[in-house]
Amino acid sequence: MQLFLEQLLNGIAMGSIYALVTLGLALVYGVMRILHVAHAAVYTIGAYAGLYLFGATGSLAVAFLGSMAICAAVGVIIERFLYFPLLKYPPFVPLIGSIAVLLSIEEAARLVAGPYILTFPAKLPFPDVYVGGIQISSGLLAIYVITAAVLLVLWYITTRTELGLAMRAASQDAVIAGTMGINSHAIITITFVIGSATAAIAGILVGIYYNQVYPTMGTVPAYKTLALIVVGGLGSVPGAVIASLALGMAETLLIGYANIPLPRDALAFIAMIGVLMWRSEGLLGSSR
Amino acid sequence: MKWKGIASVAVAVCFVWAGMAGAAETIKIGVLAPLTGPAAADGLSVQNSLQLALERVNAEGGILGQKVELVIYDDRSEAKDAIGLARKLIEQDKIVAFVGGSYSNPTRAVAPIFQEEKIPQVAAYAVHPDVTKAGNYNFRNGFLGKVEGQSAAYAAVKMLKAKRISLLTSDNDFGRELAEGFKSYIATKAGGAATIVSAQVYPMAEKDFRPYLTKIKQDNPDLILASGYYFQTGPTVKQARELGIKATIVGEEGADSPKFVEIAGPQAAEGFVIVTNLNRDDKRPEVQKFLSTYEQRFKIQPDMVGASAYDAFMIIVDSIKRAKSTKGPDIRNAIASVKNFNGLTGEIKRFTAGGEVVKDVQVQIVKDGRFRYLGVVTDPDVITP
Numbered sequence: 122m123q124l125f126l127e128q129l130l131n132g133i134a135m136g137s138i139y140a141l142v143t144l145g146l147a148l149v150y151g152v153m154r155i156l157h158v159a160h161a162a163v164y165t166i167g168a169y170a171g172l173y174l175f176g177a178t179g180s181l182a183v184a185f186l187g188s189m190a191i192c193a194a195v196g197v198i199i200e201r202f203l204y205f206p207l208l209k210y211p212p213f214v215p216l217i218g219s220i221a222v223l224l225s226i227e228e229a230a231r232l233v234a235g236p237y238i239l240t241f242p243a244k245l246p247f248p249d250v251y252v253g254g255i256q257i258s259s260g261l262l263a264i265y266v267i268t269a270a271v272l273l274v275l276w277y278i279t280t281r282t283e284l285g286l287a288m289r290a291a292s293q294d295a296v297i298a299g300t301m302g303i304n305s306h307a308i309i310t311i312t313f314v315i316g317s318a319t320a321a322i323a324g325i326l327v328g329i330y331y332n333q334v335y336p337t338m339g340t341v342p343a344y345k346t347l348a349l350i351v352v353g354g355l356g357s358v359p360g361a362v363i364a365s366l367a368l369g370m371a372e373t374l375l376i377g378y379a380n381i382p383l384p385r386d387a388l389a390f391i392a393m394i395g396v397l398m399w400r401s402e403g404l405l406g407s408s409r
Numbered sequence: 410m411k412w413k414g415i416a417s418v419a420v421a422v423c424f425v426w427a428g429m430a431g432a433a434e435t436i437k438i439g440v441l442a443p444l445t446g447p448a449a450a451d452g453l454s455v456q457n458s459l460q461l462a463l464e465r466v467n468a469e470g471g472i473l474g475q476k477v478e479l480v481i482y483d484d485r486s487e488a489k490d491a492i493g494l495a496r497k498l499i500e501q502d503k504i505v506a507f508v509g510g511s512y513s514n515p516t517r518a519v520a521p522i523f524q525e526e527k528i529p530q531v532a533a534y535a536v537h538p539d540v541t542k543a544g545n546y547n548f549r550n551g552f553l554g555k556v557e558g559q560s561a562a563y564a565a566v567k568m569l570k571a572k573r574i575s576l577l578t579s580d581n582d583f584g585r586e587l588a589e590g591f592k593s594y595i596a597t598k599a600g601g602a603a604t605i606v607s608a609q610v611y612p613m614a615e616k617d618f619r620p621y622l623t624k625i626k627q628d629n630p631d632l633i634l635a636s637g638y639y640f641q642t643g644p645t646v647k648q649a650r651e652l653g654i655k656a657t658i659v660g661e662e663g664a665d666s667p668k669f670v671e672i673a674g675p676q677a678a679e680g681f682v683i684v685t686n687l688n689r690d691d692k693r694p695e696v697q698k699f700l701s702t703y704e705q706r707f708k709i710q711p712d713m714v715g716a717s718a719y720d721a722f723m724i725i726v727d728s729i730k731r732a733k734s735t736k737g738p739d740i741r742n743a744i745a746s747v748k749n750f751n752g753l754t755g756e757i758k759r760f761t762a763g764g765e766v767v768k769d770v771q772v773q774i775v776k777d778g779r780f781r782y783l784g785v786v787t788d789p790d791v792i793t794p
Contacts, residue, residue, distance in 0.1 A: 124627055131619040228445060236449030237709070238640055240671045258651050331616055331644050332672050337447045341614060376611075376620040386614060 126255055128377040129370060134261045136369020137268035138330070141323035143346045143353070143361045144275065145196075145316025151292035151356035152305075152312045154212065155204055156347060158219040161339030162226035163199070163317045167192045167324030168334045169234060172241050181243055188325055189318035196317025197310055205306075223343055230336040238335040241328040260330050267326060271319060272362065278315070279358065288312060292356060341386060348389040352396045354403025364404055368392065435478040436471070436735055438725060439504035441494055441511050441519065442718075443486035448512055450668070451714045455510035455533065456481060457707045458715030461699065462722045472729050480504060484515045491515030495522045504528065505735040506725045510718045513537035513582070520547045527737040529744055531725055533718040534662070536583045541764035546741050548764040550721045550754065552686060553794050554583045557661050558590020559598075560684045560770035560786045561634055565591075566599045568772060568784050569657055569682065571632035575625045576608035577618070577645065578636040579663075584610070587636050587661060594791070606630050611641075618645045622652050630656050638663040642681075643672025650677040662686060667710035670778050681775045682783060686754040687713040688771040690782035696753050710779070713754065720752040765794035 142164055149157040170191045175184035199222060207215040245263035249256060279285035290298040291308040299305050328334040349368060353360030371392075372385045396403055440459060443452035459479055466477050480502045484491040491511065498504045499522070507523055509516040509532030516535035520543030523530045532540050534551040541547045552560075565571040576591065578584040588608065595603055607628045609621050622645070625633060633656050635645045642664040649658060660669075662685040670678040689700065699719065703711040727750060728743035729735060745764075750757040758767040770792050774783040786792055 124623065127623045128620055131617070131623060134619075135617055231445060231449060236445075236453055238450065238668055238672065240668075242674065256653070260651065332647060332674065333616075333640060333644070335640075336449075340447070373617075373620045377624055385612060 123255060124377070125374075128373050130255070130257060130261060131377075132370035132373030133366065134264045134330075134369070135373055136366035137264050138323060138327055139342075139345070139349060139365035139369055140362045141268055141271060141319055141326065142342045143349045143365050144271075144358060145320045146346045147350045147353065147356060147358045147361035148288075148312050148316045150350055151358070152288065152295070152309050153200075153204060153208070154356075155208075155215045156212070156219065157199075157204075157316075158216065158343050158347070159199055159203075159222035159226065160196075160316065160320060161343035161346065162223045163192050163195055164320040164324040164327075164342060165226065165230055165336070165339040166195055167317075167321030168241070168328040168338060169230060169239075169324075171321065171325035172239060172328060172334050175241070175243055181245065184243075185322065185325060188321040192317040192321035192324075193314040196313040196320075200309060200313045205309075223339065227336050227339065234336065236336065238333050240332050241325075241334050242332065243329050245329060264326060264330065267322065271322060275315070275319075275358070284308075284311065345386055345389050348393040350403075351393045352389070352403060354405040357403065357405040360403055360405030364392075435476045436473070436729065437478045437480050437502055437504045438506050438508060438722065439495075439498035439502060440479060440481040440508045440718075440722075441484040441491050441498075441515060442481060443511050443515075444481075444483035446485040446487070448486040450666075451512075452483065452486075452510070454712055454715035455718040457703065458699075458711065458719040459508065459510070459722055461702060461706075462719045462726075466723075466726050472726055473733065473735070477726065481510075484511050486512045486515055488514045488518035491519050492522065495519040499523075499526050499528060505729070505737070506530070506740050508718060508721045508725065509533055509535055509540070510721075511535065513540065516540050517543070520544075523547065527741070529725070529728075529737060529741040531721040531744065533721040534714050538582070538586075545745070545764065546737070548724075548744055548760055548766070550717050550724065550752075550757070550766050552662070552770065553765060554586025555590035556770065556792055556794050557684050558587040558592075559594045559791045560772075561587070561659055561661060562591045562594035562599065563786050563788065563791050564682065564684055564772045564784065565632050565634065565659055566595070566602050569632060569659070571603050571630075571657065573606045573628075573630040574603055574632045574634060575606055575628050575630040575656070576634045577621055577625065578608075578610055578634065579641065580610045580612045583663075584636045588634075591634055598790075603632075611637075615641065616644065618648050619652070622649050622654060625649075625656075626652055626654050632656055633658045635659070636661050636663065639666040639669035639672060643669050643678075646673040646681055647677045657682065659683070662713050665713040665773075665780065667712065667779075670775060675778045678775045678778065683773050683780070684786070685713050685771050685773055685780075686768065687711075687716045687773075688755065688782055688785070689773065689780050691753075691755070693751070695751070699753055716753040720754050720757070723752065724750060724757065761794055763794070767793055 146160050167188050171184040171188040174187040247259040247262040287303045291305050295305045349364045353364035442455040482494040507530040513535045517537050517539040524544035524546045529546045532549045578588040642660045660683045665685040732739040732743035755768045770786040772784040773780040
């Protein structure tokens with residue numbers, strides 16, 4: 122039982138990290154119907170920016186806030202200069218553009234910061250906690266608390282503010298929302314700001330948790346998050362979060378109990394294939 | 410206008426001519442290494458070390474009165490890139506020999522090409538058996554998984570006196586062979602001194618080792634064999650210590666990088682043991698000179714990848730000198746008859762008929778944040794492929 126609980130805790134941490142990266146993708150798909158693969162590159166930039174700011178100032182607060190600001194700017198630039206001009210083309214065109222941006226940013230990171238794995242030796246201010254003989258290390262606790270905080274803020278924004286109402290309206294139908302006086306493009310920009318800032322938080326958390334920041338750290342998230350937003354229901358933020366948490370736990374328990382070296386990533390895609398076959402709208406998506 | 414065009418063509422022809430004439434005066438040795446992409450750090454290690462090797466050879470007057478030239482291309486660690494570039498090295502650059510400075514996948518893809526063209530390859534650190542199986546023009550300066558697995562078991566039982574061992578190995582050819590070698594040594598040669606209490610395999614893309622380690626913690630071993638690259642064993646060791654696992658952790662040459670200590674964190678890294686082919690405390694002056702020059706010049710500690718590439722290059726240079734020829738078959742025969750070559754990665758006793766290197770396996774331990782000498786495996790029973 123103790124082993125099971127410990128593994129479950131590991132799984133929730135993994136799922137929380139997935140959720141933080143997937144959130145931005147789900148938000149963007151919601152308002153723009155674009156598979157924003159370059160989101161994973163924004164996450165990489167977030168990790169690097171956080172690392173440099175932390176190195177320069179020694180303050181994690183500066184690292185988080187500065188990196189969020191930088192990523193928000195990068196996200197908006199991608200939206201303004203890549204997706205917006207390409208919106209009139211079929212969806213695969215912006216997707217190709219997005220992949221190009223992902224690869225370019227990866228190689229740019231390599232040229233600027235070097236190919237080596239950089240370490241992020243910061244300690245988040247959380248204690249080791251023991252609950253009934255089970256240890257929750259400070260790293261795990263940090264991920265739980267920060268993810269919960271981010272989700273709470275997002276939930277508040279999307280359900281309790283006028284901005285959130287406008288975002289939901291724009292995601293349901295941008296044209297109708299426009300006729301109702303909602304500035305759809307402004308909503309899209311704000312969505313990119315929120316999504317990209319979340320990616321920055323994810324990048325820094327992952328960088329500290331694994332003590333690694335490197336140019337290709339976005340490669341696996343780039344495609345895994347795609348599977349996750351399909352499983353969650355394209356554009357559904359709660360769906361993406363639930364799918365992320367479920368995947369994190371499923372992966373961890375599978376390793377803990379089955380010991381077959383199934384690549385973790387395979388599980389996400391098996392789930393995606395299953396969803397596409399039997400419930401194509403996803404866990405929480407609406408069939409439209 | 411017309412005359413100007415013709416003149417410029419003529420000038421261009423002259424340059425090409427001059428270039429070709431210049432090319433004829435150097436001996437070209439080709440290299441493929443992953444200079445970009447996920448393996449770029451290893452590619453850079455190869456490039457830096459070969460730069461030092463080249464400078465040394467040319468400062469000593471080159472080979473057969475000619476300067477040596479390195480032709481290095483980026484294969485991004487992709488087989489599909491490597492094949493085209495290997496053809497280019499052979500057909501356009503006219504290389505006389507090849508240093509395999511890349512991972513197993515691209516290296517095994519190009520091995521048959523060099524075999525067919527009768528251009529000898531010495532693979533620096535690619536570990537897949539197929540590299541040398543492509544034929545007698547292919548040699549390897551690194552250890553096979555089986556050799557390293559047996560050596561790790563030898564180190565675990567004979568040097569570290571382990572009784573209960575857990576395996577956590579990577580799911581690739583190297584990891585699987587390493588685990589096989591380790592298990593067979595424990596089963597047949599350890600005399601019942603140790604038992605393997607659990608064996609887990611992790612996929613190559615793994616980042617989070619907590620699920621595996623949480624299980625290992627329950628098995629309560631006194632030694633863990635953790636195979637993989639430094640970006641896998643680094644987190645493994647870090648997370649193991651966070652979970653309160655006290656067992657000695659043993660890795661292999663993949664963890665042989667200063668980056669390992671950084672990623673695991675200096676505290677957790679302390680006491681971590683690896684089997685590898687580079688001994689940092691080697692007393693020979695040329696090894697110490699390489700280690701210090703490298704660190705001064707490139708601002709990072711050298712690793713076994715770079716040292717292996719350096720050796721592969723020097724083996725080729727030495728063989729061309731002994732063969733007194735730049736013809737492929739002559740160089741191949743000279744490499745095949747290498748005897749007690751003084752390399753950075755120890756004394757290269759010889760190559761087997763299958764092109765595998767025979768040399769001692771080094772056991773290193775992290776002390777004060779650096780890999781230091783712990784022991785050496787010389788038992789021919791263990792180290793002969």
